[in-house]
Amino acid sequence: MMFGGGAKDMIDMKEAVIKCITYIENNIYNKITLDDIAMHSKMSKYHLHRMFKSLTGESLMNMSSHENFHQVLMNWSIQT
Secondary structure, three states: OOOOOOHHHHHHHHHHHHHHHHHHHHOOOOOOOHHHHHHHHOOOHHHHHHHHHHHHOOOHHHHOOHHHHHHHHHHHHHHO
């Protein structure tokens, strides 16, 4: 998945983030890694991490912590 900066790319990025959030939510009580999330989203973990942080303000691994999940999700939904 490549993003070039246009409006469609922003929508694609948000969809990728939503896919990651859904995966994290479905596995919140399991130990998951950045590699697991990247494999699920079919993106490189480096690109995924940068994109996710740029859209949510949080790192993926911070988001995957049960304690932080709902707070990060609320903050992100307010921003979008």
